[in-house]
Amino acid sequence: MSAPSSTASPRSAAALDDDVAGFDGANDLLRAWSRGLRPDPDLTVSEWADRHRWLSSRASAEPGRYKTARTPYMREIMDALSPVSPVQRVVFMKAAQVGATEAGNCFIGFVMHHAPGPMLAVQPTVELAKRNSRQRIDPLIEESPELRERIKPARSRDAGNTMLSKEFAGGILIMTGANSAVGLRSTPARYLFLDEVDAYPASADEEGDPVSLAEARSLTFAHRRKALLISTPTIRGL
Ligand SMILES: Nc1ncnc2c1ncn2[C@@H]1O[C@H](COP(=O)(O)OP(=O)(O)OP(=O)(O)O)[C@@H](O)[C@H]1O
Ligand SMILES: [Mg+2]
Structure with a gap:
């Protein structure tokens, strides 16, 4: 009963280099794992936009x-x-048509590409959220190659995407309306983008102020949270 010494020999250094954990694909797993551990980049949102964003x-x-x-x-x-x-x-009180929504969309693109996490984008109503998704978010993704690569079109099978949710590695963008308490409570969110806050109803489905409901979603992210609120006020003092 002799041990088959030839097959029991230690793995060669070259083989170890190829496959650290000793099975096929181990290095791919390690690479994916270390991508997940990578810290957020030093790049800023405006630098990202100048480098990667195209307007359609x-x-x-x-x-x-x-x-x-x-x-x-x-x-x-x-x-x-x-x-x-x-x-x-960041709360931005502004005049009409100054590029605020597009800057918020740059924030969305940056998150999808470089600092992924769950993000909630709120329009005054679910209807407007759908329209914004079609008119602004789809072009944002389609026109920017880095985003197009990362987010599959909603129409493809198993894309994980619909008109109101866009999945990407490490995160998801959920779009909803301030009139939907269910939508505002749907997910924890590291990032919030509340647009046209002036047009939000005073209460979402009688559950209270939509801004407070949305902001409560981000509390668990503590110091890593970011919120952008944009508004063109129509009533003085409100
Ligand atoms: N940096 C930019 N370069 C070129 N065009 C831009 C830029 N930023 C915004 N725009 C264009 O200006 C127009 C207004 O932009 P946007 O809708 O972002 O403004 P807004 O302040 O959100 O307007 P509103 O008051 O209607 O909400 C859009 O057509 C948009 O594509
Ligand atoms: Mg706008």
Whole structure:
């Protein structure tokens, strides 16, 4: 009864290099695992937008590369939404048509590409959230190659995506309306983007202030949370 010494020999150094844990595909697993451990990047949201974002003719009067220089006052706001900034909550009271929603969409693109986590984007109503998804979010993804690669179109099978939710590695974007308490409570959210807050109802399905309901979603993320609230107020003092 002799041991088959040839097959029991230790794995060669080359084999160890190829497969650290000793089975096929182990290195792929390790690579994926270390990607998940990677810290958020130093890149800011405005730098990301200048590098990766394209505006489509479907949603923009000036299609082509997104240039922060075109709306320079949005740079500080976008950069406060970057992981390098300690700011957690940005409230932007603004005039009409100054590029606020697009800057918020840059925030969405940045999160999908570089700092993934659950994100909740709120429009005044579910109907408007659907329209915004079609007119603004789909083009955001389709026109930006880095995002197109990461988010499958809603129509493909097992895409994990619908009109109101877009999945990406490490996170998901949920879109909803301030009139839907269920939508606002649907998910914990590290990131919040509340647009057109002036048009929100005072109470969502009689469950209270939609802004408070949405912001409660992010509490568990403590210092890593980021919230952007945008509003063009119509009633003085409100
Ligand atoms: N940096 C940019 N470069 C080129 N076009 C831009 C830029 N930012 C915004 N735009 C365009 O300006 C228009 C208004 O932008 P946006 O809808 O973001 O503004 P807003 O402040 O959210 O407007 P509203 O008051 O209607 O909510 C859009 O057509 C948008 O594509
Ligand atoms: Mg807007």
